[in-house]
Amino acid sequence: MRTSSLGLFRPGDSPVHRMPAGWKLLILLVLGVASVLTQHWWGVSAALLVATIGSYRAAGFGVGVLWAQVRPLWFLLGFTAVVQVITVGWQRAVGVSGSIVVLVAVAALVTLTTPTSALVDTVVRLARPLAPLHVDPERLGLFLMVGVRCVPLVADLARQVREAQIARRATTSTRAFVVPLVVRSLREADALGEALVARGVDD
Amino acid sequence: MRIELERVTHTFGEGSTARTVLRDLTLTLTERRIGVIGHNGSGKSTFLRLLNALVLPTSGRVRVDGLDTARDAKELRRRIGFLFTDPDAQIIMPTVAEDVAFGLRRSGLSRSEVDRRVRDLLVRFRLDGHADHPAHLLSGGQKQLLALASVLITEPLALVMDEPTTLLDLRNAAMIGRVVANLDETVLLATHHLELLEGFERVLVFHEGRVVADAAPEVAIAAYRDLMGREP
Ligand SMILES: Nc1ncnc2c1ncn2[C@@H]1O[C@H](COP(=O)(O)OP(=O)(O)O)[C@@H](O)[C@H]1O
Ligand SMILES: [Mg+2]
Secondary structure (H helix, E strand, O other), X not given: OOHHHOOOOOOOOOHHHHOOHHHHHHHHHHHHHHHHHHOOOHHHHHHHHXXXXXXXXXXXXXXXXXXXXXHHHHHHHHHHHXXXXXXXXXXXXXXXXXXXXXXXXXXXHHHHHOOHHHHHHHHHHHHHHHHHHOOOHHHHHHHHHHHHHHHHHXXXXXXXXXXXXXXXXXOOOHHHHHHHHHHHHHHHHHHHHHHHHHOOOOO | OOEEEEEEEEEEOOHHHOEEEEEEEEEEEOOOEEEEEXXXXXXXXXHHHHHOOOXXXXXXXXXXXXXXXXXXXXXXXXXXEEEOOOHHHHOOOOEHHHHHHHOOOOOOOOHHHHHHHXXXXXXXXXXXXXXXXXXXXXXXXXXXXXXXXXXXXXXXXEEEEEOOOOOOOHHHHHHHHHXXXXXXXXXXXXXXXXXXXXXXXXXXXXXXXXXXXXXXXXXXXXXXXXXXXXXX
């Protein structure tokens, strides 16, 4: 499967699907703030991890779906975990890595079970009180959506650049990867911006 | 719809990197089917973007039904929809139905009215079975149909299409061609698939930023072929 389907809404009728988007975002926010603390308590981290797996189950997804969401991170997480086990002990490693996995997995669960339009509408509604601070709620919602939209887009581009490199037997230097990726990302962003304007998002 | 270009010149960049891509164009377009052909880099896309105020003329004026593109961009884009070459670049929302509905976000229409319009368009383009599917997993031809549906939802009077079939295989290109032929709206179409221009009322041939032929399809295509014959 192409990377672009990562975290993409899958229609369903589970309790997780039916939970209002505002509540899901709130839970995510609380988890994000709490992770500052939970990374020190490996027991809490582990319990949240179990709860997360349970939530995936409740939404009708298996462990495979959860794994697919965190897989792009495993290398980074595995590496830091190993370093932490050696330097500060396994408890801290479980605490930190567990918190990150929980956050990524829950964020993905929110987008997997909520239509993007519902998320955007919720953000727009929540941001309304910020209007006096010159924050345009519509814009903020749209900004978020375009951000969400760009993650799989850039992931896809990265894969294409990698393939082009392999096809040309190019060296695997970081610069040879980053430069074309940035250039292509900017070009895509340009095209997306133009499409947004053409479809009336300029006011 | 009446499109008027008055001594339009467009230059990208400034100073030593300046590049004039449209030179002193004066045209009045009123036909329902207008084709635009020419080599890569001849100025087709820049010309089409002018009509939707995505590009403003460096000098001269572009007016659509009396609206000046430099002043009334917003109103103008309500009347003219734009279809790009790469459907991936214009799909904004993750699922098919959501992308079609996107254009009506701030229309003030009721939820049920929006849903009804979306469903009608999806049925019309045989995409109703994909309503909740990820837009990026559609085939190339279906993506371009989706992009077209997403533009038509706001009921524009005219559609500007910039090589909408260039990335498609021949079968899908022909399919899009049939869909375009059946549209009630005014169509301005740039293409390298010359057979799509059958039945068009007027075809413009661009060459180095100028219109070098402006005639019925057979005559214009002959002029375009002649142009190719004269190059190495
Ligand atoms: N944003 C831009 N900046 C600089 N040059 C551009 C830009 N867009 C197009 N051009 C140049 O303008 C010329 C005409 O381009 P374009 O209108 O896209 O032609 P066509 O669509 O017929 O291929 C090309 O030489 C192209 O390189
Ligand atoms: Mg072009």
